[in-house]
Amino acid sequence: MHFQVTATSSSGTNIAFSLAGTVSDRFSLNPTGGSTVDVRMNQALDRDYPDGFDPWVFNIVADDETDAPTGYDMIALELVDINDNAPMFDSCCLVGQVPERNILGVFKF
Ligand SMILES: [Ca+2]
Numbered sequence: 269m270h271f272q273v274t275a276t277s278s279s280g281t282n283i284a285f286s287l288a289g290t291v292s293d294r295f296s297l298n299p300t301g302g303s304t305v306d307v308r309m310n311q312a313l314d315r316d317y318p319d320g321f322d323p324w325v326f327n328i329v330a331d332d333e334t335d336a337p338t339g340y341d342m343i344a345l346e347l348v349d350i351n352d353n354a355p356m357f358d359s360c361c362l363v364g365q366v367p368e369r370n371i372l373g374v375f376k377f
Contacts, residue, residue: 289326
């Protein structure tokens with residue numbers, strides 16, 4: 269998955285882009301020249317706890333290499349949830365007792 273981001277500068281100079289934020293390492297930039305950059309995912313993203321986020325939020329930074337302030341914009345990726353997790357039991361194990369030589373179909377648990 270990838271998408272393009274565009275920034276403009278009144279100085280007309282090239283813009284250098286970078287990423288910031290705690291999850292920005294999951295994405296990379298492929299400059300296309302001028303005022304546009306291609307943002308790509310480095311790996312598949314998860315939406316679910318404990319490794320996922322909804323949405324995935326990070327910042328993109330635009331610097332026109334002049335003395336002008338640096339521009340920031342927030343990118344929020346909302347993942348469409350899929351049912352990719354198995355159902356979970358409330359406990360880690362179930363323990364019961366069955367009498368030796370128990371009649372088939374009759375037991376205590
Ligand atoms: Ca899911």
